[in-house]
Amino acid sequence: MAALAPPVAAVRTAVRQALRGVGGPVLVACSGGADSLALAAATAFVAPRAGLSAGLVTVDHGLQSGSAERAAAVASWAESAGLSPVEVATVVVSREGSPEAAAREARYQALIAAATRLGASAVLLGHTRDDQAETVLLALARGSGPRGMAGMPRRRDVEGVALLRPLLDVSRDETRKACAALSLNPWDDPHNTDPAYARARVRSSALPALVEALGAGVVDNLARTARLLAADAAALDAIAAAALERARRPEDALDVTELQRLPDAVRTRVLHAWARERGAPPAALSHRHVAALDALVMAWRGQGPVHLPGGLPVARRGTLLS
């Protein structure tokens, strides 16, 4: 028997680890790119041996010519690889805002809807260590703070479906090599190299420049930074959730004197969580809004209400915010 190529083994091991603790059928989200194709091939091998059934969903965003053919080719390969059920989900991408964000939003909605409809307990995504490093670098450059630099989580539960990222410790180079070793032909998404996209510029210029200047360890170190910050952020979020409960007063108000006792990092998290609870859309809720709320608490000089996104005013009355 031919020896198993190390990149194929690395991807399978990562999938095996991620599937531990998954109780029901899984779906691979596959674009046909090298990362998710290697993920799908590994899942087709590993899942049945772990007693799980595995299917695949490929999303056709309808944004590029030939996208329907690409989706059909991915689906037909998946069937031949033994994945079942296999679905092509066609989505309509909103023309408002950034096309990247709109496509992502439509994609995740379609993936979660497919998982719910097909009774899958988890959706597997092909983000790699390189994607994680890019995410950290982008977040650092945008000043997103520790939550952003914590990168993409290995697991996130949405509407009862676990979104899993088994390949966060696997490099893009390994997924490409795994595809080559298995004679799979990945599709190259032109968006990945289109300089119109910030992530593509990070991938093609910023990260290679950092590697050149600081050495190959940079990618791994950025991904490790994400892991460390994710653990810190989770701990701070838990502390903030408890502090929010202590600060709550009737009629959805917060007690300013409780908030003033908190360290900055906890207080701003409490205010952020509270603003989201009141209906401020997370994507529009910025550092600036939280800073203005914080000024009502810490720099009170009788200023007027803060207007949160979604048209929600928050005012201070005495020692209450509401």
Ligand SMILES: Nc1ncnc2c1ncn2[C@@H]1O[C@H](COP(=O)(O)OP(=O)(O)OP(=O)(O)O)[C@@H](O)[C@H]1O
């Ligand atoms: N059209 C799609 N259909 C299904 N899943 C998708 C699609 N596009 C992306 N995904 C999922 O989201 C993950 C991240 O995609 P993204 O486009 O951000 O990165 P990528 O590096 O281009 O990934 P890949 O090489 O797998 O296409 C993919 O690995 C895949 O699991």
